Amino acid sequence: MQISSRFTVALHIFTAVDVFKDDYKVTSDFLAGSIGTNPVIIRKLLTQLKNAGLITVARGTGGIEVTKELSEISFYDVYQAIEPLEGGDLFRFHEAPNPQCPVGRNIHALLDDKLQKIQEAMESEMKKYTLQDLWEGMQDLLAKET
Amino acid sequence: MQISSRFTVALHIFTAVDVFKDDYKVTSDFLAGSIGTNPVIIRKLLTQLKNAGLITVARGTGGIEVTKELSEISFYDVYQAIEPLEGGDLFRFHEAPNPQCPVGRNIHALLDDKLQKIQEAMESEMKKYTLQDLWEGMQDLLAKET
């Protein structure tokens, strides 16, 4: 299973907010236009980001504020905000290994730490990238366009 | 989205084959009993593992053979065999960013390398664990049981 596009959409949102916030009123309609999706999809995502404390959203008037320094919000923070993993586990485990079987009753003890390590490797790498990197990277790309 | 339980089921299969192959005839029914699922689920997985060249399956008579040294098959090999990712990408990307928008037409260039790095971090960790580790780990756990 692939990780849902909510993640790349959320990163797109943050990038667009950073780039456009001084020149445009960045609404869910505006973002939906840039991302190529429906405004309601955006609003649901904004609600998740808001609940995670990463942004504030002005009701009625519209407008999105990032609550921290860009360098203090990592990809991992965004990922955690929008990906609701059951128990926080990346890997789904088969639910009914047979306790009557020696392998069945020990398979969790055998695999859990290894799966955890793999998940941590991914999450550690996610923590290396921040919204600041997105802002700078996008400025470079835009400069090259002209 | 969680990664499907096919991964842990496949690792369970390999562990059970290693542990029981000298004492039992390890069939899809036998494995289904240990794993707590349906024999057809197991057969489909075995077909994937077979297609990846990791095992051979004896038709008619039944019986599974691992084709390489246990130390030469990593978690990553198993993962690749059973998880069919579109384009090999762990992260699904929103499909219609707006090319009229400066951010929309550059978002792929901005994110692709970073997403790739994150995926590679996970896959590199997967390459560290082999079926040999599973065999040894399970032997230790079984020894502790008595």
Next chain:
DNA sequence: TGATAATGTAACCGTTGAAATTACAACTAA
């Protein structure tokens, strides 16, 4: 104060994939 514009949500739909299950053809060994 009324009109306008935006967010917050509920409700629903279509699609996809996972996991399970039944059924049966194909195959192998005894």
Next chain:
DNA sequence: TTAGTTGTAATTTCAACGGTTACATTATCA
């Protein structure tokens, strides 16, 4: 030939994603 096993098609159930419509709520401004 028979019993046991694999290979695979067909079907079902369920959950999640992404999309869409509709509308109540909220804030600003003329």
